[in-house]
Amino acid sequence: MAGDGTIGKACDVLDQVAAFQRPVRFAELLESSRFPKATLYRFLQSLTNQGMLSYDPDRQTYAPGLRLVRLAHAAWTQSSLAPIARPFLDTLSGETGETVHLAQLDSGQVLYVDKRNAAQPVEMYSQAGKVGPAYCTGVGKAMMAFLDEAELNKVISQQSFHRFTEKTLASEAALRSDLELIRSRGYALDDEEHETGIICVACPIRTPGGRMLGAVSVTGSTERMNFDQLEAWIPRVRRVAEQIAAEAQAWRFPETRPDGQKDRIQAT
Incomplete structure (x- = not known):
């Protein structure tokens, strides 16, 4: 810049x-x-x-x-959610048999900080360390939906709205409409919006104070599953997001009270 x-x-x-x-x-x-x-x-x-x-x-x-x-290794261990989240991701991937992603927002884009492969891994764009679009990925939309208005406007202004598939939300209006739906139900879907044949459900990882830390998703292939099967895992994905948030707040990203003191909660 x-x-x-x-x-x-x-x-x-x-x-x-x-x-x-x-x-x-x-x-x-x-x-x-x-x-x-x-x-x-x-x-x-x-x-x-x-x-x-x-x-x-x-x-x-x-x-x-x-x-x-x-430096990258230090950032991974000190600033990313990956080390904290890994045991929870491994458990989720083992339970679902599907690929699990952990992501954070980076300058309006999605940074995949970890990926745990399923028993039947599917070839897809995302890999740990890769950057992807926020407006057409489940993890990206899950994070965007729960940003405050000023931050959301900034992130939306950084989107390209390139059409990757026939189902890509290729306009700000379409994205904002979907984000409203995500806020109301608490989770996001990627219906082949970034890659044909790839679907996912994603939940935001937020502290009790509303601070956005990242998002976690379960991803599958339309060749062997549909959204009814994938959405059955939403309560489990939401629980994992809560566990990661609790662990992160306890050990790495504590909330700051108005008096400047930091709240720490017991990890669960």
């Missing part, structure tokens, strides 16, 4: 390198970069010198560096 100066620009370059999901050559980066050749090269050199990127002189490619890996 323009207001973030040099640090923001360097982060843009890191994002660009990571988006290729493979070692990438300078020429490939230059093709899609908003920076002039000399500027892009200078950022790549600085990031490499700092260990944020690694450079392979034989292949002449750049890739995320080990320092970045260490």
Whole structure:
């Protein structure tokens, strides 16, 4: 972002390198970069010198560096819900036999922070560490529906409304209508909106004070199940969301009272 100066620009370059999901050559980066050749090269050199990127002189490619890996691991353990939620996700996946996702919002998009595979895993877009759209995924809509109005407006303004399938909610009006329904029933559905043949139910993970922490979903394939079967798991998904929220509030994301003191609740 323009207001973030040099640090923001360097982060843009890191994002660009990571988006290729493979070692990438300078020429490939230059093709899609908003920076002039000399500027892009200078950022790549600085990031490499700092260990944020690694450079392979034989292949002449750049890739995320080990320092970045260490920082990512620290963020995963200290800031994400994943370590707290994993035992609950494993139990839910084992009970349902389906794929379970854990996600958080990141700059208006869905960041998948964990994925527990089912007994019969289904090939799908989502993987831990991947970023996906919020407006057409169950976890994304589950989180958006329970944001306060100002934050919701900001997140909606960041959506692309690209139509991935025939069922994608491809307008703000359609999304807002669905979010109203989600708020009234307490859970979200993804009816093949992001990927054809993939359906899911999702519940938000919120503290008792209403702070949005993330969302959890159970995902299946239309080849072997329908929504009646999937929706039968909603009470269990809701319970897991509550358990994760309680554990997170007790150990990592305590509520802050008006006097500045933090409430901690006993994990259950």
